[in-house]
Amino acid sequence: MMKAKLNIIATLLVLFSTTAFALEHPDDHSHDHGEGQTMDLKTEIKQTIKHHLKDAHYFELYHGLAMPLPVIIWDNGIHLFMSSSFDHGHTLANSKGNYYNLDHGKIYKTDSEGHVLDNQSIIDFSITKNVLVIILMCAFLLISFSKLARSYKKGPIPTGFGRILEPLVLFVRDDIAIPNIGEKHYKKYMSYLLTVFFFIWFLNLSGMMPLGINVTGSIVVTFSLALITYFITQFTANKNYWGHIFWMPGVPVPMKIILLPIELLGTIIKPFSLMIRLYANITAGHVVLMSLIGLIYAAQHWLANGAFFGLTLFLGVIELLVAFLQAYIFTMLTALYFGSAVEEHDDH
């Protein structure tokens, strides 16, 4: 019953993401890109995909309906105003006597004439589209899981949405944490593993929704996640872990010296591959899906249109699987690294 419901929801999501991307399909994004009005369809599709992959200072539900978001700039003091002041880059925003310009999603400090001041660097702490989605996702996770936690006070079996979430929590604990970290140490990592799993998975899924969200396809977000994994691994590691990095037991001394830089590099490569993997998978998925949707428009024959529609639908379903798989792999490898950090080598 629940499964059938989920299937229907998933199918609907794929269908609507197709139509929504279609709505997002740009008729005249020229003002964003500052190019001529005469763009052929191919360039348009390219621009749309590029635009979609980037973070934005607007939450664009579809073309023509864009929600302005707050801009926060650190420029010897905080400057706070709404991004509607830019009017999509058409005008300069004036805040406390300073002028800013929005060009290709980036904010530059300018003089009153609109000339970019190169020597003046500013830091952009704006609530961009991605930050907004992250905030909403945090709220969603907090509400749904604290609700699940409260439902245990009423009885041993959760009800409603919690009935879907509980098996997933058990899945993370029994299939990811315990086999990779071990019965003895897994408890202290559970909070991070569960948070990172649901955070990535739900953000991946939200990327499949027809809202043009692409948070986990942003290298900044995956970098932050991988960095936290890296720090937790290093700070909870026992002396065995460091022993294996700095002075590998059981190999001859020259080998130990050769292995030292390799092992040290390995500690950085591991989270780096986590970062790249998630970023690349999600980005690639979005690019492929949007290209196929673009092909539906580009194709001249109705038969080709239908074929590309079917292909998009198929790949959409695959992407739903990838959304889960990438969250799973990220959590799984994170757990594996934690496991290697607390592993106790009784055999040496």
Add this chain to the structure above:
Amino acid sequence: MEELFKDFSIGLFVWQTVLFITLIFLLKKYAWGPILSSIEDREQGIKDALDSAQSAREEMQALSADNQKVLQEAKVERDTILKEAREMKESIINDARSAASVEADKVIESAREQIQNEKMAAITDLKNQVASLSIDIAEKVLKSELSDQQKQKDFVAAALKDADLN
């Protein structure tokens, strides 16, 4: 790769890191902690229930085994008692039988002896009576035979004739 680093947004990085770490701690306090402990409690409860059911079953089995054992012992005891009783009965019967036969033999023996004695007495008595009777008869015969002179002289003559003097 260069493009990625050029587009690297410090603002987004700071927001993501701060929000995510806050999320971890909030979820730990309000969600993961209670959820995991509830699940563990539930699992422990299920495990305890199963264990107690198992131990109850084992107890039942032990109890029935005990019953079986008691029954078996009772049976064995009954059998031994019966056997003993039977043996006692037989030994009593045997004893009685042997005692009776001894007694009977003794009685028979004494009876026989008495009979013998009586017989001997009777025989003796008879002999005496026969002897006296014979003497009486002989006396009477002699008296009747030798009542006149002639007959006495004949008898002495016959007797002298028989007693051949050679």
Add this chain to the structure above:
Amino acid sequence: MDAETFAMIGKGLIVIGAGLGIGKIGGSAMDAIARQPEATAKIQTAMIIAAALIEGIGFAALFA
């Protein structure tokens, strides 16, 4: 040919290598599952981890 062309060729080679590697892992996992269907879950986990590690190298090559 300029450096970028060579880089592209290199990326192509790495993708071929990664593809072959992941294919080998997948094939071996299938064999293993066919041989021991009861160990499917464990084999799948190991397969995904191994494939993910190769994939990481592939992506590093593509994006570097």
